[in-house]
Amino acid sequence: MSSQAPHSTLLIPGPIEFDDAVLQSMSHFAESHVGPPFVKIFGDSLRMLRQLFQTTNPASQPLILSGSGTLGWDLVASNLIERGENALILHTGYFADSFAACLETYGVNATQLKAPIGDRPSLAEIEAALKEKDYKVITITHVDTSTGVLSDIKSVAELVRRVSPNTLVVVDGVCSVGCEEIAFDAWDIDVVLTASQKAIGCPPGLSVLMLSGRAMDRFNTRSSPPASYYASMQNWLPIMKNYEAGKPSYFATPATQLVRALHTTLSQVTSRPLAERFTAHATASARVKAAVAELGLQQLALKPENQANAMTAIKLPEGVTPPDVLPLLMKKGVVFAGGLHKQCASTYIRFGHMGVSVTDPARDDIEKAITALKEVFAEVGK
Ligand SMILES: Cc1ncc(COP(=O)(O)O)c(C=O)c1O
Incomplete structure (x- = not known):
């Protein structure tokens, strides 16, 4: 019952819908966000994300931030591409328009490759588009929640590596992580951004990302500083690394109860x-x-x-x-x-x-x- x-x-x-145990994790008593029990919960959650995204590459970097899925777009737009650079957005519905609007907010030139409603751009169309310009980033909505259209991430990633190997492959997995397969290493993806409230099974309020070593290199070789403060990878990377190493660390207060709920659901998901x-x-x-x-x-x-x-x-x-x-x-x-x-x-x-x-x-x-x-x-x- x-x-x-x-x-x-x-x-x-x-x-x-939530599992009872996940909801009950939210009623955890007050605790310090830098105390050993919470640091362990946070570190374990980051490690379980590696399992969920099927990455064993030590260069991959998981992030858990307070915010919703949208924050993942800001993180990409303000850290992995610079003002005046080009992004190719594969459009399969509403959420591509929004990701493009987010990129444009940071001065990025966002080109949308659109398909008729209910369809997705073909590989031939994507290849032709990639050959037109130097795209720093291509974004793909894995499942567009407005249309229920699924994209073929593996094939698009393969194509990008062949045609435009330096373009970062960014997957909006808000409506896919936890229910559609994502093989981060095997498919050679650079970013998957998602949120806590869909197939991961946690209440809303957490923005979850996985970044590749290639994405980290892109960030480390930026010619300008990150274009945001809260979403700056410069501020968050040391925190995530410290939590995973079991060390207390602070940039901005994490949502402790939500992280406990995330830990519970990820424990359930990765136990099978x-x-x-x-x-x-x-x-x-x-x-x-x-x-x-x-x-x-x-x-x-x-x-x-x-x-x-x-x-x-x-x-x-x-x-x-x-x-x-x-x-x-x-x-x-x-x-x-x-x-x-x-x-x-x-x-x-x-x-x-x-x-x-x-x-x-x-x-x-x-x-x-x-x-x-x-x-x-x-x-x-x-
Ligand atoms: C595919 C997709 N991307 C991004 C978002 C934005 O996520 P959030 O509403 O958590 O900010 C959503 C929200 O439903 C979504 O379905």
């Missing part, structure tokens, strides 16, 4: 083979997508290889809008999200299937949501 108060099941694409976790998400996703097809509905992401395991963006029947179905779903105890893509937000809803809703056999969240969808579409179809 869950210790949480009865509530509607949260199946938006993040934040997600990662492959098992990715398979569980793929299986749940296939179940949801089959149910959507049975209802005669389409997804925003049309091609199976473009469809995320983290979530499903479900197109509504002609004439039906999110306010017609979301309150009915809510009455049946499931919370879905409305559309988010600027050009078609009123035409679809989003179903997030990540974390304990998928991996905890004691929960029936996914079946409950599928039943609710069937009943609601039968009602609105009348």
